[in-house]
Amino acid sequence: MTTSNYVGPLSFAVFAVPADAELVSVIDELQSLQLSHAVEVLDLELVELSDDGTVRRLTFADETAAAAETDLLDDDDLSEIGRELRAGERALVVVYEDRSLATVADRITAIGGREAWAGGIDAADLDEGVAS
Template sequence: MATTTYCGPIDVLVVSVSDPEHLRAGVGALLDRVTAGLIEILDVELIALGDDGGARRMPMDEVPAGGALAAFAGAETDILAPEDLDAIADALQPGDSALAVVYEERSMAAVVEEWTGAGARLLWSNAVEIDEIARQIEED
């Protein structure tokens, strides 16, 4: 969990599947990262195309993924804005669904806590866009 000392970058990961059963494969690995303190999940949304072609949030217990998503029941916090959901829906093929995970990257939290506990002062922590890194590499 974010503290007054450190808050990691907030990221969104969205995967699309033609069969929700395929989501089972990654659930254990995702939960392992939570247990290890590497990430904190802020929101989990299951999205499908509604009858109107727009985004439709699906309750986790509505998914026939063998209960694999049951661990996330109640974790839906609706952080994603309607335009985010629409962008996800636009990328879906008919019959597909998407799992969106909004999470805080926490892998450096213990390091920061040690440093600040020893008297260091955190100046800033920020994510770098991959496009920016690619541009920088091309310029060099």
């Protein structure tokens, strides 16, 4: 959870999974990450591409997962996700705050410091600076 000492980088991940895949172990792992304070899940969505090409949200059967649905994604986000899906797939979308440095931030605050900046880097951007 966000504190006045630290707001971790906000990020998202979109996972394409088979449409009939059981997600119980995935939801359990996300819950484990939250309980360990490694992440704070801000939104959890299950998305599918209909035969007519429209993208729609699905409802989770799991109560824990359903409680994490906050509809942060807009129609443009859904369209982008839909373009990545293949026939027979659906997408699990996780919007989250990275909390892995929260304890470091607490120690910084304890010595009179403060968080000045936090952000993310697209892994693809790291490859651009590497000489071949």
